Amino acid sequence: MPARELEVLKLLANGFTYEEIAEQLSLGVGGAKGAASRMMMRLGALNAPHAVFLAVQQGILPGRAKRRPGPPRQPLTPRQALVLDTAADGASLAVVAARLGTTREQISSSLSGAYLRLGVHQHPRAERRAAAVAEARRRGLIPPAKQERAA
Known part of the structure; x- marks a missing residue:
């Protein structure tokens, strides 16, 4: 899996939105969505959560405990x-x-x-x-x- 798609997958797994992913990776929102779409096709996933599930199942991403509540990643919109x-x-x-x-x-x-x-x-x-x-x-x-x- 290409590095950019793996980065997007990791951020999706951590609950980031496409807008937040685009900002973090210095992409446009379309670029983030495109990378996610290619990654989902490679995995045979129906949507982003399914892609994360499949990536954990296949050992691409480590399984982990549910995200702990904590400080927000961004302030309010x-x-x-x-x-x-x-x-x-x-x-x-x-x-x-x-x-x-x-x-x-x-x-x-x-x-x-x-x-x-x-x-x-x-x-x-x-x-x-x-x-x-x-x-x-x-x-x-x-x-x-x-x-x-x-x-």
């Missing part, structure tokens, strides 16, 4: 930061969706991604949003609370 800041006051998903002119499902998806990136996805469901807001503010990823902004 601009959309995740906007959604989290808009939802910081505890409004329902429907209200946040109306504020941003989108759907409840898209808001839920953005918040879930933010929870993963901020490392709060293992908090009890009722505490995730507050924990994510606090962590994002602590890191300076979203503005301070409105009463703090005026000061």
